[in-house]
Amino acid sequence: MRCDDLKELIHLHAIDLLDAGEEAAIREHLDAGCPRCAAEMAAAARTVDMIPFALPEAEPSPMAKARLMAAVQQETRTSSTEPVAAHAASTPRPAWVLAAAASAAAALISGVVTGSVLMRRQDELLAQMATLERQVREARESIHLVSSPVVKVVNLIGQGNRSGQTARLFWDPTRGSWQLYTGNLPAAPSGRTYQLWVITDGGRKISAGLFSAEPDGVAAGDVVLPGDAGSAVVAGVTIEPEGGSPQPTTQPFLVGSI
Amino acid sequence: MASQTADTQETDVSLVARMAAGEQEALSDLYDRYRGVVFALALRVLRDRAEAEEVLTDVFLQAWRAAAAFDRARASVPGWLVMLCRSRAIDRARSRGRREAAIACLVKEAHEAHGAEGAHGAHGAQDPAAHVEAMTKRRRISAALGRLTPQQRSAIELAYYGGMSHSEIAEKLGEPLGTVKTRIRQGLMTLRDDLGRGFDAM
Numbered sequence: 001m002r003c004d005d006l007k008e009l010i011h012l013h014a015i016d017l018l019d020a021g022e023e024a025a026i027r028e029h030l031d032a033g034c035p036r037c038a039a040e041m042a043a044a045a046r047t048v049d050m051i052p053f054a055l056p057e058a059e060p061s062p063m064a065k066a067r068l069m070a071a072v073q074q075e076t077r078t079s080s081t082e083p084v085a086a087h088a089a090s091t092p093r094p095a096w097v098l099a100a101a102a103s104a105a106a107a108l109i110s111g112v113v114t115g116s117v118l119m120r121r122q123d124e125l126l127a128q129m130a131t132l133e134r135q136v137r138e139a140r141e142s143i144h145l146v147s148s149p150v151v152k153v154v155n156l157i158g159q160g161n162r163s164g165q166t167a168r169l170f171w172d173p174t175r176g177s178w179q180l181y182t183g184n185l186p187a188a189p190s191g192r193t194y195q196l197w198v199i200t201d202g203g204r205k206i207s208a209g210l211f212s213a214e215p216d217g218v219a220a221g222d223v224v225l226p227g228d229a230g231s232a233v234v235a236g237v238t239i240e241p242e243g244g245s246p247q248p249t250t251q252p253f254l255v256g257s258i
Numbered sequence: 259m260a261s262q263t264a265d266t267q268e269t270d271v272s273l274v275a276r277m278a279a280g281e282q283e284a285l286s287d288l289y290d291r292y293r294g295v296v297f298a299l300a301l302r303v304l305r306d307r308a309e310a311e312e313v314l315t316d317v318f319l320q321a322w323r324a325a326a327a328f329d330r331a332r333a334s335v336p337g338w339l340v341m342l343c344r345s346r347a348i349d350r351a352r353s354r355g356r357r358e359a360a361i362a363c364l365v366k367e368a369h370e371a372h373g374a375e376g377a378h379g380a381h382g383a384q385d386p387a388a389h390v391e392a393m394t395k396r397r398r399i400s401a402a403l404g405r406l407t408p409q410q411r412s413a414i415e416l417a418y419y420g421g422m423s424h425s426e427i428a429e430k431l432g433e434p435l436g437t438v439k440t441r442i443r444q445g446l447m448t449l450r451d452d453l454g455r456g457f458d459a460m
Contacts, residue, residue, distance in 0.1 A: 057294025
């Protein structure tokens with residue numbers, strides 16, 4: 001393809017209107033090295049990028065921003081996960097909340113604030129507070145479960161073709177609460193769920209609840225054994241249909257002794 | 259005006275650099291600066307607030323993740339954001355079965371005379387100087403689009419907001435394929451020349 005031929009196509013390329021053959025021809029021409037055509041393509045792309053700036057701006061709800069910042073924070077937190085004990089002991093420190101407050105203060109000082117800026121910050125902070133309160137509750141529970149002497153720590157080991165998988169269970173039989181660090185557990189197959197069981201010395205299998213593989217690796221629930229159940233000796237995880245089952249319908253793929 | 263615009267560019271680029279360094283506050287600022295445009299684009303493609311808000315969140319999350327890969331030589335920051343938005347919104351329209359309905363709206367608008375563009379729309383939590391600049395940019399681009407023939411403009415908007423192919427546009431407008439291609443090409447060339455003056459400043 002010659003430069004002149006390409007000129008005919010660059011604008012259509014910029015707005016995604018070329019067919020595969022024409023795209024390939026352009027690719028070839030540029031890969032061979034043609035700075036002038038590359039510059040033309042860049043200019044065409046920038047023209048197309050301007051089109052939506054003619055639209056009147058539209059205002060999304062404050063929840064959209066709250067969701068964004070929560071998602072970003074979650075990503076940042078997950079990517080810096082430490083071994084279990086350290087993870088349980090650390091309290092979440094959302095830098096962006098502090099930063100948002102600081103910048104609202106800075107805006108006030110510089111005098112360039114308007115009422116709408118403050119209201120938006122407030123909405124965002126309120127949404128974040130609800131998330132933070134939940135996280136603090138979970139963090140407190142984690143600390144208790146990791147540090148209390150009555151808590152059972154169970155290493156769950158993958159069985160059979162799941163032998164690479166592990167999870168760690170913390171369970172307080174006196175209060176019933178448990179947390180499961182799901183480690184490298186993949187998501188349950190569609191339409192199915194993971195179910196945690198406590199198995200007693202008498203062979204009774206008691207459901208401790210359903211859970212899914214959480215993005216930050218911690219599932220939680222509670223189970224208290226009935227008085228006549230005997231003592232818990234084994235914990236296991238099975239895959240059950242969504243909604244769970246009264247008794248396990250499959251062999252546990254994760255098992256550990258309590 | 260020109261130096262103000264250059265300042266905006268520099269601020270945009272430094273916001274992205276700070277995002278790449280993990281500063282969530284920079285993302286928050288970038289969002290406040292451009293959410294109006296990105297949301298308006300998503301709305302125009304999807305015609306549904308809830309869907310458009312999800313795309314809006316996705317776009318900035320993607321921008322956060324890809325901040326380190328942003329190349330100022332290849333695009334401006336707002337250009338990058340609208341590019342991310344357009345492709346996501348169009349994909350979403352397809353996958354959610356909204357495409358036909360959204361295209362029907364666009365085609366209807368194409369057949370009507372273009373209505374009042376003067377509506378302010380909301381403006382984001384920007385400082386007054388940035389707001390004035392955004393309004394000026396909008397007026398300028400709106401005027402440039404207004405200088406195209408109505409047929410050129412309609413064809414371009416169907417292609418851009420609808421993600422439609424030539425043949426689809428030709429069919430919806432009841433025009434020959436070659437005519438549609440020519441109109442889009444010539445319209446974009448005119449736009450490029452028109453906006454090219456002071457282009458780098460945008």
